[in-house]
Amino acid sequence: MTTLPLDNTFDDPTRRAPLVLNHDDFGSVTNTICGVNERPKPPRAWYIAFAISSTFLMVLGILIGYLFWTGVGVWGNQNPAMWGFPIVNFVFWVGIGHAGTLISAILYLFRQKWRTAINRFAEAMTIFAVICAGMFPGIHVGRVWVSYWLFPIPNQMEMWPQFRSPLLWDVFAVGTYFTVSLLFWYVGMIPDLATLRDRATTKLKAISYGIFALGWRGSMRHWHRYERTYLLLAALATPLVLSVHSVVSFDFAVAQVPGWHTTIFPPYFVAGAIFSGFAMVMTLAIPARQWWGLKDFITLRHLETMNKIILVTGSMVGYAYIMEFFTAWYSGAMYESFAFVNRMFGQYAWAYWIMVTCNVIIPQLFWFKKARQSIPIMFGICLLVNVGMWFERFVIIVTSLSQDHLPANWDYFHPTWVDLTMLAGSFGLFMTLFLLFIRYLPVIAIAEVKAIMPAANPHAHDHDKEASA
Amino acid sequence: MNDGAGTTATPAQSPRTIPSPSSVDESSEKLYGLLAEFETPAAIVSAAKKVHEAGYKWWDCCAPFPVHGLDKAMGIRPTILPWLVLGAGITGGTLGMLLQWFTNATNLELWSGPIWVTGYAFLVSGKPFASVPTWIPVMFEMTVLLAAIGAVVFLLLLNKLPQLYHPCFKNERFARVTDDRFFIIIEAKDPLFYRAKTQQLLTSLGATAVEEVQA
Numbered sequence: 001m002t003t004l005p006l007d008n009t010f011d012d013p014t015r016r017a018p019l020v021l022n023h024d025d026f027g028s029v030t031n032t033i034c035g036v037n038e039r040p041k042p043p044r045a046w047y048i049a050f051a052i053s054s055t056f057l058m059v060l061g062i063l064i065g066y067l068f069w070t071g072v073g074v075w076g077n078q079n080p081a082m083w084g085f086p087i088v089n090f091v092f093w094v095g096i097g098h099a100g101t102l103i104s105a106i107l108y109l110f111r112q113k114w115r116t117a118i119n120r121f122a123e124a125m126t127i128f129a130v131i132c133a134g135m136f137p138g139i140h141v142g143r144v145w146v147s148y149w150l151f152p153i154p155n156q157m158e159m160w161p162q163f164r165s166p167l168l169w170d171v172f173a174v175g176t177y178f179t180v181s182l183l184f185w186y187v188g189m190i191p192d193l194a195t196l197r198d199r200a201t202t203k204l205k206a207i208s209y210g211i212f213a214l215g216w217r218g219s220m221r222h223w224h225r226y227e228r229t230y231l232l233l234a235a236l237a238t239p240l241v242l243s244v245h246s247v248v249s250f251d252f253a254v255a256q257v258p259g260w261h262t263t264i265f266p267p268y269f270v271a272g273a274i275f276s277g278f279a280m281v282m283t284l285a286i287p288a289r290q291w292w293g294l295k296d297f298i299t300l301r302h303l304e305t306m307n308k309i310i311l312v313t314g315s316m317v318g319y320a321y322i323m324e325f326f327t328a329w330y331s332g333a334m335y336e337s338f339a340f341v342n343r344m345f346g347q348y349a350w351a352y353w354i355m356v357t358c359n360v361i362i363p364q365l366f367w368f369k370k371a372r373q374s375i376p377i378m379f380g381i382c383l384l385v386n387v388g389m390w391f392e393r394f395v396i397i398v399t400s401l402s403q404d405h406l407p408a409n410w411d412y413f414h415p416t417w418v419d420l421t422m423l424a425g426s427f428g429l430f431m432t433l434f435l436l437f438i439r440y441l442p443v444i445a446i447a448e449v450k451a452i453m454p455a456a457n458p459h460a461h462d463h464d465k466e467a468s469a
Numbered sequence: 470m471n472d473g474a475g476t477t478a479t480p481a482q483s484p485r486t487i488p489s490p491s492s493v494d495e496s497s498e499k500l501y502g503l504l505a506e507f508e509t510p511a512a513i514v515s516a517a518k519k520v521h522e523a524g525y526k527w528w529d530c531c532a533p534f535p536v537h538g539l540d541k542a543m544g545i546r547p548t549i550l551p552w553l554v555l556g557a558g559i560t561g562g563t564l565g566m567l568l569q570w571f572t573n574a575t576n577l578e579l580w581s582g583p584i585w586v587t588g589y590a591f592l593v594s595g596k597p598f599a600s601v602p603t604w605i606p607v608m609f610e611m612t613v614l615l616a617a618i619g620a621v622v623f624l625l626l627l628n629k630l631p632q633l634y635h636p637c638f639k640n641e642r643f644a645r646v647t648d649d650r651f652f653i654i655i656e657a658k659d660p661l662f663y664r665a666k667t668q669q670l671l672t673s674l675g676a677t678a679v680e681e682v683q684a
Contacts (some may be wrong), residue, residue: 003501011548017505025649026545026648026649027648027649030533030647030648030649052569061575071624077580092648108504114489132617149617152568152572154582154586156584158586159587159589160572160573160588160591160595161572162573162591162595163569163573163603163604163607164570164591164596164603166606166609169606169607169610172607172610172611173606173610175614176611176614176617177608179614179617179618180613180614180617183618183620183621184617186621187621187624191533191534191647194647195533195647195648197647197650198644198645198647198648199644210633211631211633214625214630214631214632214633215630215631215632215633215634215635216630216647217531217635217637217638217643218531218532218533218646218647219529219531219628219647220529220530220531220535220536220539220540221528221529221531221543221545221628222546222628222630223532223534223539223540224534224535224540225548225624225627225628226546226624226628227535228550228551229546229550229620229623229624232551232554232574232616233617233620236613236616236617236620237613238559239609240610240613241607242611243609243610246608247610250606270580274566285567311478446533447534447535448534450533450534451535451537451667455509455510456510456534456536456537456577457510457537458509458510458511458513458536458537458538458539459511459512459538
């Protein structure tokens with residue numbers, strides 16, 4: 001076939017940029033992507049990363065045991081900041097998940113074909129991030145053995161949850177979000193699991209992939225319904241993802257605490273969630289494409305496009321920071337104004353300025369094409385965005401609670417070593433799951449990538465045939 | 470570029486046997502159908518159009534990805550699935566509303582499986598028991614939850630999956646259906662199926678191979 005360009009980052013609108021480089025037939029796509037799972041041993045980097053992350057996971061497990069045994073006093077949560085690290089981490093991790101759904105659902109509805117290269121592992125990231133997120137409120141309830149009280153389960157006490165509370169909406173929102181993300185991820189993966197089944201070299205692989213592939217045989221009658229289902233799941237996941245972080249923001253916005261009680265919270269939280277999620281997608285994608293030779297699928301153009309989204313959402317977050325300040329001043333409410341001035345210049349000013357620097361100022365570098373296309377620069381910026389977005393949640397939760405209406409209540413929040421180690425441990429959980437995913441499941445949506453290749457267009461071949469005939 | 474294709478064609482997991490066409494009697498009861506292999510999306514779309522026009526009913530196309538326009542060429546009618554999903558969504562929303570109304574706004578007793586359950590009229594800040602606006606988030610989440618579960622369940626039911634065995638899986642060529650090959654299967658139970666005539670049709674449509682599949 002024709003020679004394929006090695007660089008697809010050009011800005012010529014009259015030419016459609018190729019989404020897949022160096023592969024012009026379906027077989028080589030299958031080979032490259034399945035090769036990630038089929039190679040006898042993963043790269044050395046995988047072993048090192050797995051050793052580190054599983055160690056952190058083990059530490060997390062031990063600390064959860066310690067927490068259950070001793071009680072929530074092991075954390076720094078103290079009057080007045082009763083929501084310390086656990087809720088900060090919860091909001092942080094839920095936010096990370098949002099980019100996965102944005103890529104898989106919203107970009108699908110907008111027919112953004114470039115999403116096919118990254119949607120599978122962005123969705124995996126969503127699921128693992130929601131697992132990390134769901135863990136924190138679960139262990140934060142203190143008496144974990146009654147955490148089933150969160151759910152409306154008929155019981156001998158005739159006791160029900162109180163549905164007027166946003167905290168309960170959260171249970172439904174996060175629970176639904178996890179379930180729908182898992183279904184979306186799995187349904188998308190069925191054809192690719194069938195590919196791995198058909199290529200399996202051992203009986204164990206054939207059986208284990210075969211069971212999860214459900215006997216998929218690529219029947220067009222199946223594909224017809226499958227495409228409908230996929231579209232419907234995308235259409236359902238789109239409002240869902242917007243609702244989830246809105247509901248998370250209701251946890252704050254519905255309360256009376258100064259600095260929380262604002263109507264800007266839902267859109268502001270959703271923009272921040274997508275911003276942080278994309279930074280995490282980049283943090284995972286850049287090493288993954290390097291180590292597993294996926295640069296032909298996750299091309300520089302993909303990374304550049306994601307950097308543009310980070311620039312846009314980062315600026316939206318910056319706008320929200322300014323707007324909530326303006327609203328506090330314009331409202332004339334003494335407590336609101338104090339809360340925001342206090343954020344900027346009070347005890348936690350250091351956290352506020354870390355947040356502003358990492359989230360608003362540094363991503364502005366992405367206005368420059370050089371920064372958008374340089375792997376070290378974008379990787380550095382994305383790491384800083386992750387840090388900044390964690391601090392955003394810290395600033396919102398801790399500054400507002402530490403100095404609320406009543407000065408007699410004021411105190412300074414001190415995290416304990418358990419707080420810090422559990423945060424690190426949640427990264428261990430996240431990375432362990434992600435590394436296992438890369439090793440055993442198809443990291444790129446093989447069938448979807450094939451469908452967006454020029455060779456997949458039946459009409460193009462018609463013309464070829466007519467010309468040759 | 471196609472260096473791995475050789476490995477894909479020889480899966481070692483099962484003792485698949487390829488019956489040679491001549492060895493099987495035309496009137497064999499065990500014949501499932503004829504499997505024709507095509508190499509490009511264009512070839513299968515034009516071939517599917519012809520098979521559809523020939524009037525076959527019990528036949529199918531298999532492809533590694535949804536080939537654009539192939540469902541139309543095959544004459545597949547739109548699926549009922551979206552309506553079922555709509556029903557599941559409405560059920561979810563209704564259940565969400567009834568759940569909140571029953572548990573927080575009534576003192577009703579209901580028989581729920583193993584035990585009697587009683588609603589509890591919560592009085593919070595003097596608000597009405599049925600505080601409908603506060604029900605919206607949970608109603609919405611329940612709508613999405615049941616619609617999504619319904620979509621997947623109905624997808625599997627309508628597709629009759631999981632079906633871990635299929636006669637085609639015995640054919641060695643068919644392993645590439647999830648890789649880079651496209652197939653048409655015409656089943657022997659089709660009233661228009663005649664062993665020789667059907668094979669001739671498939672060959673004339675540009676199939677790179679036509680093989681028998683035993684049931």
